[in-house]
Amino acid sequence: MIPSKPMCVESYSDYPPLGRFAVRDMRQTVAVGVIKTIEKKNRSQTYKSCSKEEMKGSIYKKNTNFTKNSQIHQIINLSHQQIDQKQINESMEIKNHHKHLKHQQKQKHQMKQHKQNQEKKKRKTTINETTKPTEKEIETKKFNEEEENILKMLDRSMKSTPEIQKQAPNIINKLDLETLFYIFYFEPGTYQQYLAAKRLKQNGWSFHTQLSTWFHRKEFPEQTTETYERGAYVHFDFKDDWKEKSLDSFQFDYQYLENELK
Numbered sequence: 001m002i003p004s005k006p007m008c009v010e011s012y013s014d015y016p017p018l019g020r021f022a023v024r025d026m027r028q029t030v031a032v033g034v035i036k037t038i039e040k041k042n043r044s045q046t047y048k049s050c051s052k053e054e055m056k057g058s059i060y061k062k063n064t065n066f067t068k069n070s071q072i073h074q075i076i077n078l079s080h081q082q083i084d085q086k087q088i089n090e091s092m093e094i095k096n097h098h099k100h101l102k103h104q105q106k107q108k109h110q111m112k113q114h115k116q117n118q119e120k121k122k123r124k125t126t127i128n129e130t131t132k133p134t135e136k137e138i139e140t141k142k143f144n145e146e147e148e149n150i151l152k153m154l155d156r157s158m159k160s161t162p163e164i165q166k167q168a169p170n171i172i173n174k175l176d177l178e179t180l181f182y183i184f185y186f187e188p189g190t191y192q193q194y195l196a197a198k199r200l201k202q203n204g205w206s207f208h209t210q211l212s213t214w215f216h217r218k219e220f221p222e223q224t225t226e227t228y229e230r231g232a233y234v235h236f237d238f239k240d241d242w243k244e245k246s247l248d249s250f251q252f253d254y255q256y257l258e259n260e261l262k
Contacts, residue, residue, distance in 0.1 A: 011035050172199050177236075177244075181214070185238050207258040213238065218246060228253045 012019030012034045023031040133141075172180070172195045183196040197207065205214045214236045221231030230251045237245050 009035055009038065011038055169195055172196060175199075177203070178242075181236055181238060184214075206252070208252070208256050209258055210256045215250075215252060222249070227255070 008018065009021070010018040013036075019035045021033055021035060022029055023033075172183075172192070175183075175196075177200075180196045180200055183192050184200070187193045187196075200207075200214060203216075205216050207214055216234045218232040218234050221229040223230040228251050230249060233247045233250045233252065234244050235247060237243060
């Protein structure tokens with residue numbers, strides 16, 4: 001195997017790091033091997049015998065050629081550098097121009113969004129000013145809705161079983177607390193639930209709308225204000241144990257007290 005260019009190699013047995021080789025073709029490894037032997041050339045064979053004058057002339061020619069070639073390379077390098085600098089400057093100008101255009105587009109888009117938001121706010125304020133109901137109107141609406149819901153519940157229950165529904169108030173008054181709680185929690189939206197809640201209120205129980213539980217005063221409250229009262233209470237645990245439990249120093253906020261049932 002003869003290399004196409006000068007190489008520095010050794011046999012694998014003498015010096016292993018320089019004793020391996022790989023052959024590549026079209027950017028792919030074609031063969032891998034190990035150098036066993038080397039045929040070295042003598043340096044005397046490569047150089048011809050010549051006189052001193054010939055040697056001096058050849059050296060002078062080489063030096064002049066080298067200087068000319070170096071000057072040509074310098075000129076070429078300078079021209080390439082100038083061209084590269086021009087291209088860099090042009091590319092930087094183009095980039096700056098694109099950045100400036102993008103910045104302008106962003107500013108325009110932000111201005112449009114700001115105007116749109118202001119217009120929306122103006123519309124909302126005008127709508128709210130024109131359609132704001134008064135407190136009396138809100139209270140009357142709530143009262144009418146509650147009455148309608150109660151009437152619907154009564155109509156449904158009375159239509160389904162009219163004879164039993166007529167006797168329901170008398171029957172519910174005879175039931176104990178656990179059955180009343182069972183009817184209230186497991187018969188939602190019915191006339192029976194309404195009657196059970198009414199009977200619980202008659203027995204001194206108060207419904208907490210936020211906790212969805214019934215509370216009963218264990219004793220007179222320790223502290224009372226316009227917005228809440230604090231003291232010992234008994235509540236019915238319908239989630240876990242299904243029994244009455246006591247609470248000490250519980251704060252009952254009046255805003256969560258159910259006062260609609262009478």
